[in-house]
Amino acid sequence: MSFHTYRPWAEHLERQARHVRLLGYGQPGVHRANAAHVVVVGAGGLGCPALQVLAASGIGILTLIDDDEVERSNLARQTLYREGDIGRPKVVAAVDALKGLGPETTFQPCQVRLERENAAELFAGADLVVDTTDHWPTRFAVADACRAARIPLVWGSVLGWDALLTVFLPGPENPTLDDLVDREQQLTVEGPNCATAGVFAPLVAELGSAMAGEALRIVTGAGSPLAGTVRVTNGRTGRVREIPLAAADPTDTSSTTTAEPRSTNPAPSIRPDELIVDVRPAAHPDLELAHRYLHLPLETIAQRVAQGEIDDLPLDEPLVVACAQGPRARYASELLTEAGARAVRTLPGGIPALSALVDLETRN
Template sequence: MSSHSEQPSAEHLDRQARHVRLLGYGQPGVYRARTAKVTVVGAGGLGCPALQVLAASDVGELTIIDDDVVERSNLARQTLFRETDIGRPKVVAAMDALSRLRPEVTVLPRQVRLDAGNSEELLAWADVVIDTTDHWPTRFAVADACLALGVPLVWGSVVSWDGLLTVFAPGSGNPTLADLVDREQQLRAEAPNCATVGVFAPLVAEIGSAMAGEALRIVTGSGSPLVGVVRSWNGRTGRVRELPLAAQARATEQVPTANPNPNPNPNPNPNIRPEERILDVRPAAHPDLSINHKYTHLPLETIAEHVAQGRIELLPLDEPLVIACAQGPRARYAAELLAEAGAESVRTLPGGVPALTALFATPSSQALPTHAEEPR
C-alpha cells in the first residue's frame, strides 16, 4: 500500500479538482489531506458518513476502531453497509466499502474495543481522532488519550432528535470533554442510546459529515475548527445553535435576567431552592421523573417552538426555575431562551438530571404531569 508521501498525480488532482480550486484549500490542502492519518473510533451511524467523506476527500490513511458486527437495524443510518454485510465485522465491511469508493485508500481495520488500557497505543499515530461512539467509558478513554498524546479530537453525539459537535484541541487553555460533561456522573448513570430511544437517521448523516469537515480543516490547515464552541442540533425543527464552551467547568451557571430572585430561605439542599420549579428539558422520549419537588418535564424543542411562535404564555415564566438536562448544553440553551422570553429567575442545575435523581428518589404528589403541549 502506498504511504501517500508522493506528490499528487494528475489523476488525483483531477479527482480533487473542486478542492484544488477552493480558495484557502487548493493544491496544498489536497497534498496535506493525502499525507494525513485520521483515526475514527466507531463505525456506526456517525462513523460511516465521516469515513465516506474522508475517503472521498482523499485522506491518505484511515484507521477504523470498532469491535461490533453489522446488524439489520444498523442499515437505516450506517450508510456504508448493505444487507450482504449483516454479521460481518463493521471494520471489515467498512474497509471494503471505502475501497470500492476509492481503491487506493489505505484503511487499517482494528476490530477491538478501545478502553483506558489500550487507547494511547491505538491512537498514538493519528494526526486527528474522530470519536463517534455512544459509550461514556470509551468516550473518556479516547478523550484522555488524545489529551495525553496532544492529538486533536473531533467529538460528536446523536441521540433521538438531538446532536452535539465540538473539537477538543491540544493546549492547556482549551476545553476538554470534562468541561462539557461531568465525568463521574456520566460514568455512573446509564445514559440513553440509539437502541433505547431511537435516532433520526438524517441527523446522524449530517453530523457525521460535519465531523469529517472538522477533521479536514485540521489536517489541511484550511479553516478554524470548532474549538471552544458546541454546535447543537435540533433534528425535530432542523435548527442549529452554537454555544460557548469554557475551559474551566463552572460549579453553577447563572443566566442573567431582568428580575433576579435571590434565595431568602435556608434549605438543607444547596442545589435546589424550595421556591424553584425543576424544569426537565430532556427530549420527550425520556420518561418523566418522580421526585419530591415541584417538577415539570418540558423538552427543549417545545420551549424553542413556543418562543419562536410567540406563545410564551405556555411557558412557566412567573416562578423561579432550575433547568436540568442529561449533559449540559440543552439546559444552557433552554435557560437562555426562557430568560429572553422574560422568565422571573432561571438557572441551570449543576450535575443535571443524574444529580437530580440522586437527590430526589421518592415518589411525590407534588410532581406535575408532563406539559400539555409536549409532542409525544
Template sequence: MPLPPLVEPVDALSDAERLRTARHQVLSGLGEIGQRRLRAAHVAVVGAGGLGAPVVLALAAAGVGTLTIIDDDDVEISNLQRQIMHRRSDVGRPKVDSAVRVAADLSPETEVRPLRARLASDNAADLLAGADLVIDGTDTFATRLDVAAATERLGIPLVWGVIQEFAAQITVFWSSPPEGTDAVVLSDLYPEGSVGELPTCAAVGVFGALCLQAGSILAMEAIKLITGIGDPLLGRVLVIDALRAKSSEVPLRSSRVQASAGPEPQPSPPHIAVADLGHESAAGALLLDVREEAEVAAGMIPGATHVPLARVLADPSAVAQGRIVVICQAGVRARRAAETLRAVGADAVVLAGGMDAWNEASQSEATA
C-alpha cells in the same frame, strides 16, 4: 480564527488523485497544498456506526491518506437505517470490512487500517498511536471517556460528536493546541460524575438522517484542522435540534482558564433539599430539568419542564424569569445552568443531589 495546519503536505499528488479531487483544489484557502495535506493525514475513527459511517465516506472521498477504523461489532439489519456505508450483503460481517470496501471504491489511494477491537482504557493509546487526529463516533459514554483520556495523553485533537433521538452535539477537544489557544477537554463539557446512566439508541431511537448531518460536520472539522482553514469548533459546541430545524452554538471554555481569569468568581448558587421541592413548586417556581433527551425519557419529576443544558447555556434569557429550581442527574450540570441563569437575573437555585436524590427519597417514601 484558523489554526495552523495539522500536517505537512506530501510532495505531490498522483495524476489520478489530482483529477479526482479537482474541485477541492480550486477552493480558495484549501487549494492544491491543502489537498496534499489531506493526502498526508492519518485520521483514526472510533466507531463505524451511525456517525462513523458518514465520516469514513466523507474523509475517503476528500482524499485523506490513511484511515484507521476501530470497531468490534458486526453489521446488523437494524443498522442500515442510519449507518450508510453498510449494505444488506454486509449483515453478519465486521463493520470495519465495510470501511475497507467503501474507501477503496471512492479513493483507491486511501489506506484503510481496520482494527476489529473494542477500545478501552488499557489499549486506547496503542490503538490511536500515529494518528494526527481522532474522531469519536462511539455510542457509550464510558468509551468516550477512554477515547478522550487517550487523546489528552497523546496531545492530539479529538473531533467529538454525540447523537441521540433528534438531537446532536459536536465540538473539538484538544489538550495541547497551538500556542495562544486555550486547551479544552471533555471534562470541561461534562465534568466527572455529571452524566448518569444513558439509555441506548436501541431503547430510545435515533433519527437516521441526522447521523448524516452530524457525521458530515465531524468530517468537515477534521478537514479544517488538517488543512488549517476556517474556524474549528474548539471552544464551541454546535447543538442541532433536528425536529425544529435549528442549530445553536454554546461557548465552551477551559475550566482551568475560568478558574484563573478575571475578578473573583461568582458565588455558588444556593441549593435546596428534595424536601423543599413541594413548597417551591406550590409557590410558583419553575422546575427546570436540564438533562439530555435520553435521560428524561427514563422519568422526570412531576411538573418539571425539560430544557437541555446546551439550550439553557445558548439562550439563558429564554427561561430566565422568576424563581427557578434547576435539576440534573446529580447536581453538577444544574449548578452550571443556575450560574448562567443567575448571571442574566433569574433567581435560580439547584436541587441538591438532583434526580439521584429525588429517586432515593421517593423509594424511601414508598417503603416506609
C-alpha cells in the same frame, strides 16, 4: 492489515479538482489531507458518513476501530453496509465499501474494542481522532488518550432527534469532555442509547458528515474548527444553536467562598421561592449561599434537553439563572424555557452579584 491502491498524483488531483479550486484549500489542502493520518473510532451511524467523506476527500491513512458486526437494524442509518454484509465485521465491510471512494487512501481496520489500556497504542502516529461512539467509558478513554498525546479530537453525539458536535484541542487552556459532561454521572448511571431511544437517520448522516468537515478543517488548516463551542441540532425543526464551552479557569477565585468578603455589595433581588441555578462548567466549585441553590452546568442542561431527559430538570419552580459573565446564562434560560420551565430569568450581574449572599452565609 492495510489496504492501499496506488494512483498517479495527477489522477488524484483530478479526483480532488473541486478542492483544488476552493479558495483557502487548494493544492496545499489536498497535499495536507493526503499526508494526514485520521483515526475514526466507531464504524456505526456516525462513523459511516464520516468515513465516506474522509475517504472521498483523499485522507492518506484512515484507521477504523470497531469490534462490532453488521446487523439488519443497522442498515437504515449505517450507509456503508448492505444486506449481504449482515454478520460481517463492520471494519471489514466498511473498508470493502470505502476502497472505491478513496483509492489513494490506506485503510487500517482494527476489529477491537477500544479501552483505556489500548487507546494510546491505537492512536500512535495519528494526526487527529474522530470519536463517533455512543459508549461513555469508551468516550472518556478516547478523550483522555487524545489529551495525553496532544491529539485534536472531533466529538459528536446523536440520540433521538438531537445532536451535539464540538472539537477538543490539546492544551490546558482548552475545554475537555469533562467540561461538557459530568464524568462520574455518565460512568455510573446508564443513560439511553439509540437502541432504546431511537434515532432520526438523516440527522446521523448530517452529523457524521459535519464531523468529517471538522476533521478536514483541522488537518488541512483550512478554516476554523468548532473548538470552544458546542453545536446543538434539533432534528425535529432543523434548527441549530451554538453554545459556548470554556475550560474552568483554575485561577478564578470569584466563585469560591474563601475570597475576601465584600459586604458593601447589595444582596440581589431574589424572591424566597426562586431557585438559583448556577450554570458555570462542572469544574467550578459549588457556592455556599444563604438561599436555595443548584449547580447545574449549561452543558448538562443542553445534553438533558437534547436527550429528552427533562424530568431531571427543575422546571416546576421559578428559576434564576446565573453565570460568570452572562452568555451562558442566556443560553441556559433559552434551553430551560424550551424544555417547559414555568418561569425563568437571568440574574443581572451574574455570579459576582451573589457575593452578598455568600457573605451572609459566612457570617451565620
